[in-house]
Amino acid sequence: MAHDIVILGVFVADASFRADRMPRMGETILGHGFALGPGGKGSNQSVAAAMAGGDVGFVTKLGADTFAEMALATWENAxxxxxxxxxxxxxxxxxxxxxxxxxxxxxxIISPGVAATISAADVEARAAAIGAAKVFVTQLEQPQEAAMRALALARGGGAATILNPAPAAAIPDEMLALCDYATPNETEAAELTGIAVTDAASAREAAAALLERGVGKAVIVTLGEQGCLWFDGVRALHVPAMNAGPVVETTGAGDAFNGAFAVALAEGMAPEPALRFANAAAAISVTRAGTAPSMPSRAEIEALLARG
Structure with a gap:
């Protein structure tokens, strides 16, 4: 079965601890809260895209345990x-x-478990779905070899390819050349380019460097409370962040942005409305605790956009 959006990545169960500070080595401190829920960048982005109205297939590997059942239930609900x-x-x-x-x-801290063994052969087994997608998304939580093969299959099938280079890591130019879009945050953009990213101007400089290294269409640098910066080599577009209410947790904001951006691309939105759509999803997500549970519905995104 074909899906408009196919995402390769990792599912992890998030054990979240809320406290005033991190403990020092050998120290025990009291926290203010705990939650166990679904996470992993690829899974979060899949949930975000489906909640935002996308037809999404998610490629990954699971164990045969309680956390795997959590994953399947999360995907079914979304x-x-x-x-x-x-x-x-x-x-x-x-x-x-x-x-x-x-x-x-x-x-x-992430321990990806069996998803750390995702290989090019695992990707090949899903070649039909990847090749038939309108949009393909991956990150760097699974091995790069698998991500590169999936990007090549998606590019061969005519999909728009998105690399969210998270967590930050060295990426070969050959991998960037398979990406139509790269979506680093400030830290990841700095890691990839050596340029300190603090605002829209420095984000444009980093984006230009990534385009020179091979990204095909545009680089979108997410800037947290400063919104995001699109640069395609000609046009620079700074789209401010949106305010959906008090910030509770920022953990899933980047995943909300990427999932919603994939939906916008699959629906053929132009850059500015696509980025506003993605910003709205991210803005809503930070008003809630958790990662996958914080992803907003299409109706919620459209309601925030309607507020202007």
């Missing part, structure tokens, strides 16, 4: 089609998330 294999000899991924009680900012 309307994501799982293109996943089960592996009882390993485990489904998990993540530790520290959330600063005052600011909502986060620090994360």
């Amino acid at each position: 309307g994501v089609t799982p293109l996943a294999t089960r592996h009882p000899d390993s485990f489904t991924g998990a993540a530790f998330i520290y959330i600063d009680a005052a600011s909502g900012d986060n620090a994360i």
Whole structure:
């Protein structure tokens, strides 16, 4: 079965701890809250895209355990089609998330489990779905070899290809050349280019460097509360962030943006409305706790956009 959007990535169960600060080595401190829920960048982006109205298939690997059941239930509730294999000899991924009680900012440790073994051969097994997609999205939580093969298959099928280069890592130019769009945040853009990104002007400089390295159509640098910056080599477009209410947690904002942006591309939106659509999804997501559970519906996104 063909899907408009196919996403390759990782599912992890997020164990979130809220506290005033991180403990020092050997220290135990008391926290203010705990939550266990679904996460992983690829899974979060799949949920975000489906909630935003997209027809989404998600390629990954799961264990045969409780966290795998959490993944399948999450995708079913959001309307994501799982293109996943089960592996009882390993485990489904998990993540530790520290959330600063005052600011909502986060620090994360990920153990991807069996998803760390996603290979080019696993991707080849889903070649028909990847090749038939309108939009393909991947990140860097699974091995780069698998991501590169999937990007090549998607490009060969005529899909718009999106690389969300997270978590930050070195990426060969050959991989960037398979991407129509790259969507780094400030930290990732700086890691990839050596340019400190603090505002729209420096984001444009970093975006230009990534285009020179091979990104095909545009680089979109997400800037948190400053919105996002689109640069395609000719046009620079700074789209301000939107305010949907008080910030509770920023953990899933980038995933909300990428999932919604994929939907906008699949629907043929022009750059500015596509970025506003993605910004709206991200703005709503940060008003809620959790990652996948924070992803807004299409109706919520459209309601925020209607407010202007």
